[in-house]
Amino acid sequence: MCLAIPAQVMELLGDGMARIDMGGVSKAISVALVDDVAVGDFVVVHVGYALSRIDADEAERTLALLREAAAMETPS
Amino acid sequence: MKYVDEYRDPELAKGVAARIAAEVDSGSSYRFMEFCGGHTHAISRYGVEDMLPKNVAMIHGPGCPVCVLPVGRIDDAIRLASDPRVTLCTYADLMRVPASRGASLLKARAAGADIRMVYSTLDALRIAEAEPAREVVFLAIGFETTTPPTALAIKQAKAKALRNFSVFCNHVLTPIAMRAILAGEEDEATPLDGLVGPAHVSTVIGARPYEFVANEYGKPVVISGFEPLDVMQSILMLVRQINEGRCAVENQYVRAVTRDGNARAQREMDEVFELQESFEWRGLGMVPHSALRLVEAFAEFDAEKRFGIHTVAAADNPACECGAILRGAKKPTDCRLFGSLCTPETPMGSCMVSSEGSCAAHYAYGRFRDRSRARMERAAS
Numbered sequence: 001m002c003l004a005i006p007a008q009v010m011e012l013l014g015d016g017m018a019r020i021d022m023g024g025v026s027k028a029i030s031v032a033l034v035d036d037v038a039v040g041d042f043v044v045v046h047v048g049y050a051l052s053r054i055d056a057d058e059a060e061r062t063l064a065l066l067r068e069a070a071a072m073e074t075p076s
Numbered sequence: 077m078k079y080v081d082e083y084r085d086p087e088l089a090k091g092v093a094a095r096i097a098a099e100v101d102s103g104s105s106y107r108f109m110e111f112c113g114g115h116t117h118a119i120s121r122y123g124v125e126d127m128l129p130k131n132v133a134m135i136h137g138p139g140c141p142v143c144v145l146p147v148g149r150i151d152d153a154i155r156l157a158s159d160p161r162v163t164l165c166t167y168a169d170l171m172r173v174p175a176s177r178g179a180s181l182l183k184a185r186a187a188g189a190d191i192r193m194v195y196s197t198l199d200a201l202r203i204a205e206a207e208p209a210r211e212v213v214f215l216a217i218g219f220e221t222t223t224p225p226t227a228l229a230i231k232q233a234k235a236k237a238l239r240n241f242s243v244f245c246n247h248v249l250t251p252i253a254m255r256a257i258l259a260g261e262e263d264e265a266t267p268l269d270g271l272v273g274p275a276h277v278s279t280v281i282g283a284r285p286y287e288f289v290a291n292e293y294g295k296p297v298v299i300s301g302f303e304p305l306d307v308m309q310s311i312l313m314l315v316r317q318i319n320e321g322r323c324a325v326e327n328q329y330v331r332a333v334t335r336d337g338n339a340r341a342q343r344e345m346d347e348v349f350e351l352q353e354s355f356e357w358r359g360l361g362m363v364p365h366s367a368l369r370l371v372e373a374f375a376e377f378d379a380e381k382r383f384g385i386h387t388v389a390a391a392d393n394p395a396c397e398c399g400a401i402l403r404g405a406k407k408p409t410d411c412r413l414f415g416s417l418c419t420p421e422t423p424m425g426s427c428m429v430s431s432e433g434s435c436a437a438h439y440a441y442g443r444f445r446d447r448s449r450a451r452m453e454r455a456a457s
Contacts, residue, residue, distance in 0.1 A: 002221035006079035023077035048196025052279040059331040070091020
């Protein structure tokens with residue numbers, strides 16, 4: 001029910017709406033709940049509304065931590 | 077898809093699994109509840125449980141709005157849809173939930189009720205605008221993730237003076253449900269050691285509302301993303317907290333969740349909704365201050381007032397164990413209906429309807445693992 005999907009903002013349509021791309025699916029959604037959305041941003045989309053912006057640096061840091069955890073062989 | 081595929085890397089998952097195995101204390105057991113149905117689904121679908129050491133158990137929680145909606149409210153929705161003036165708009169997950177006397181929204185629609193599945197509250201608004209002669213009622217359910225979209229739709233309806241739009245509100249609150257689970261398990265023989273916290277709810281409410289779990293109940297919480305690697309990293313973070321004797325709210329899903337959440341979404345919710353004194357949850361019973369209703373300023377859009385809805389509590393199927401399963405007290409396989417009378421095609425209880433329900437997730441993915449595990453054990457003995 002609370003499944004949300006990361007999507008990229010392709011075009012701002014005005015009136016709090018934007019066209020997004022979800023893995024090849026194009027949809028018009030509301031961006032009224034997120035401040036200052038810009039084309040190129042990734043947002044988390046749920047039931048036709050963007051709920052938050054995805055922070056690219058934090059996403060990369062999470063992956064780095066995962067790689068680090070996976071590479072450690074024995075507990076330090 | 078970006079921000080999805082990279083968190084599903086099987087090689088990385090093996091490495092993280094080895095890390096978890098290396099760090100657990102073989103002498104102790106770890107019981108973690110994943111509150112959210114989205115996590116339940118991910119854990120089943122990607123076989124996360126199979127990658128965990130034997131002494132780490134995942135307990136499935138009640139975080140599935142379809143599963144916790146009581147029968148009486150589905151009965152109300154069916155009654156509402158049966159009114160010839162009404163067009164009921166609903167999210168698709170609710171269509172097959174069993175109501176009293178074997179009814180469901182799907183069967184009501186087959187019998188002629190005007191019930192339409194929508195993706196978004198925006199669709200329901202569009203229908204109300206396009207068909208001014210119809211009373212369009214949006215069946216609103218969900219936790220805090222789904223609530224701001226309902227709030228915005230109500231505000232838009234007011235701005236556009238849409239007199240034929242209203243909302244049947246069943247929005248419920250995550251932290252309160254978490255408190256009910258924790259309060260109820262104090263007399264359990266095997267208490268929970270930590271919680272995997274919902275992430276999409278937290279994009280809205282932030283990490284702060286879970287701090288009582290650490291402060292009052294002394295249990296660690298890790299807010300987790302929904303991809304398999306997210307969940308595994310969160311489990312590792314919980315294991316580390318326990319091993320180090322710490323107990324805090326940590327955020328694994330930092331790419332989309334902050335401590336304070338989405339202030340704008342919270343403002344929208346606060347403007348349109350207020351707490352109800354009490355609301356019935358399937359599996360938890362009546363829980364005080366756990367659900368929302370429309371404030372007086374928007375009362376004209378409240379379907380309960382407009383259509384005089386008075387919910388009558390209805391009993392679940394007495395053989396169905398959904399209630400105990402939702403509390404984490406039983407497993408799907410403990411229910412004698414599971415997989416025989418109750419399947420995703422013919423659900424007897426709500427946990428079998430939503431793909432996020434424990435029973436549906438176990439039916440789709442888990443039972444095959446049970447069989448192969450049993451075969452392996454027989455071969456070994």
